[in-house]
Amino acid sequence: MKFEAITTLAKRPKGDLVIVPFYQGKERGEAAVSVPHLKEAYDPILKAGDFKGKAGSTMLAYLTGKKEKRLLLLGLGEEKECTIEALRRAYAAAMKRAKGKAWPHLNVILPKSSKLSVDEITRGVAEGIALTSYVFEEHKSKDNQELYHVKNVAFVGAKDPKILEKVLSINEGVTLARNLINRNALDVTPQALGMEAMKIAKTHPSVKVKVLGKKELEKEKMGLLLAVGCGSRVDPALIVMEYWGDPKSDELTMIVGKGITYDTGGLNLKPTGSIEDMRSDMAAGAATIGLIQAAAAIKLKANIVALVAATENPIGRAAYKPGDVYRSHAGITVEITNTDAEGRLVLADALSYGQKHFSPTRIIDFATLTGAIVIALGEERAGLYSNNEKLVKAFEKAGDLSGEKVWRMPLDPEYKELMKSDIADIRNAGKKRMAGSITAAIFLQEFVKKGMPWVHLDIAGMGFIDAPMRYHQTQATGVGLRLLIDFLENV
Structure with missing residues (x-):
């Protein structure tokens, strides 16, 4: 699996899935980062009250754009509870949705937080994905092994690629x-x-x-x-x-x-x-x-x-x-x-x-x-x-x-x-x-x-x-x- 740091949303590569984070709101989920190009896809879900941003919750939507085919809404819980470990757990939930699917290329949008630096956010998100990607299939016949694995993950909003390299190492x-x-x-x-x-x-x-x-x-x-x-x-x-x-x-x-x-x-x-x-x-x-x-x-x-x-x-x-x-x-x-x-x-x-x-x-x-x-x-x-x-x-x-x-x-x-x-x-x-x-x-x-x-x-x-x-x-x-x-x- 390869990790890549992408500075802006516009520069993200084509992917099979884009993961968008939301904080938990009183009535509905609140976007944890501005993603205007994707808002029209997730806004109806939020307005219907179907997604509130509870920690670890996910909801899949389909896109008609050129970048990705799918969008995954990811709940982070309340912003005041945002920690490195909370991000690890939340993005682990997102990774579980992608594991075993024919979605080898993921675009992961990092949230913004008043409690954590960009580097701390990058670490928590990347570790959650890396740790959850593990599978042990040495004792399984090919018919029982997972057919698909995530190969590339682009972290949109990450500034320091060395953090991603360290997480992988x-x-x-x-x-x-x-x-x-x-x-x-x-x-x-x-x-x-x-x-x-x-x-x-x-x-x-x-x-x-x-x-x-x-x-x-x-x-x-x-x-x-x-x-x-x-x-x-x-x-x-x-x-x-x-x-x-x-x-x-x-x-x-x-x-x-x-x-x-x-x-x-x-x-x-x-x-x-x-x-x-x-x-x-x-x-x-x-x-x-x-x-x-x-x-x-x-x-x-x-x-x-x-x-x-x-x-x-x-x-x-x-x-x-x-x-x-x-x-x-x-x-x-x-x-x-x-x-x-x-x-x-x-x-x-x-x-x-x-x-x-x-x-x-x-x-x-x-x-x-x-x-x-x-x-x-x-x-x-x-x-x-x-x-x-x-x-x-x-x-x-x-x-x-x-x-x-x-x-x-x-x-x-x-x-x-x-x-x-x-x-x-x-x-x-x-x-x-x-x-x-x-x-x-x-x-x-x-x-x-x-x-x-x-x-x-x-x-x-x-x-x-x-x-x-x-x-x-x-x-x-x-x-x-x-x-x-x-x-x-x-x-």
């Missing part, structure tokens, strides 16, 4: 993440993730990649990552990606993504209803790889070391066992009280490795970590845990900008009591079935050096969905990638 990273998550776990092994990272390094000289296999992990004494993967037919791996976009800066952000390529729950086996989508347990790892691709493509001014701790969590005779104790890379011993609390184990070893071999100035880890956060926050927000107020505020701002919102959760020291072990330094799961997401964060905090600014994001409710939602299709969302881009640009 970031969306390519999101698409990579979505594809990796949606593919069969049989194919997306730890080694396959490593190969994807290697491809990025070959394309972008600013990226360096190293993949640690089983022998290297044993040499590093990464006992927790090795334990989780010991029963698998494929070896675990630690994927280390470096991106140096601001070499003059001393700032280095370390990002750690959970990469459980399939999570059976281990010997504490997940039940039917909870296991079917567990190829998605590497959603954060996939988003981490996509993030580095996007950062390199947009030449993000930041230095990043990204680690993906990748393994299956299998069942079998060789699988790690509840009741056993394993020594972590950091030297902390861990009693395994639940093999389905494996994500924190692989993250812990990756956190320790990264702090040993690099000198990060801040650390962010994220994961589809706990069902508890899904109960608490649903699919709308990620749980955020941090020891640093500046980072919390930066992530809250990034969440508002990206639409991938966060909600701060507590790290009170009293919760540590739930993680005490009689036979090891710490348990991997709490003593009671309460505060599950909090105790997971408490566990991870033990592997972060004192004084190190740190954020943990639990994206379990957002990384994979079972029904279309806003600009996300069913299944993988790629959540976390755009949030981190906005964070890194503004921190």
Whole structure:
């Protein structure tokens, strides 16, 4: 799909559909931008009271002019509620009307807003269209695939084509993440993730990649990552990606993504209803790889070391066992009280490795970590845990900008009591079935050096969905990638 910035309505190319925005009025929709050449087509609809401009509402009209064959009225809601996220959602609704139709060329008219700049409007509209354009059809026969796809989108009123280029580059990273998550776990092994990272390094000289296999992990004494993967037919791996976009800066952000390529729950086996989508347990790892691709493509001014701790969590005779104790890379011993609390184990070893071999100035880890956060926050927000107020505020701002919102959760020291072990330094799961997401964060905090600014994001409710939602299709969302881009640009 190609994006093009068009300064005026008269200069727009021929298209199959023109999308015209309207704000919600008391009696009828009110044009969000002056389009006199098209008014005669939509004015009768407004006068009849058939279209009021409610957010996300659409109505199709047919044209007899030379530029387009169709006009789509698009409701933006009340002007006072116009935000980047509101535009994302509204234009996602418009894109859904165009998907699968023989309308390859779209003309999208940008609204005017007293609350947002032209560049902010351009971003919101373009992201809504780009994200909604995603389809995953690798497993469908040709007869069941969509015949038509949008190929070209002209944004009428956009001033800076670089914004459109940036949106597309970031969306390519999101698409990579979505594809990796949606593919069969049989194919997306730890080694396959490593190969994807290697491809990025070959394309972008600013990226360096190293993949640690089983022998290297044993040499590093990464006992927790090795334990989780010991029963698998494929070896675990630690994927280390470096991106140096601001070499003059001393700032280095370390990002750690959970990469459980399939999570059976281990010997504490997940039940039917909870296991079917567990190829998605590497959603954060996939988003981490996509993030580095996007950062390199947009030449993000930041230095990043990204680690993906990748393994299956299998069942079998060789699988790690509840009741056993394993020594972590950091030297902390861990009693395994639940093999389905494996994500924190692989993250812990990756956190320790990264702090040993690099000198990060801040650390962010994220994961589809706990069902508890899904109960608490649903699919709308990620749980955020941090020891640093500046980072919390930066992530809250990034969440508002990206639409991938966060909600701060507590790290009170009293919760540590739930993680005490009689036979090891710490348990991997709490003593009671309460505060599950909090105790997971408490566990991870033990592997972060004192004084190190740190954020943990639990994206379990957002990384994979079972029904279309806003600009996300069913299944993988790629959540976390755009949030981190906005964070890194503004921190």
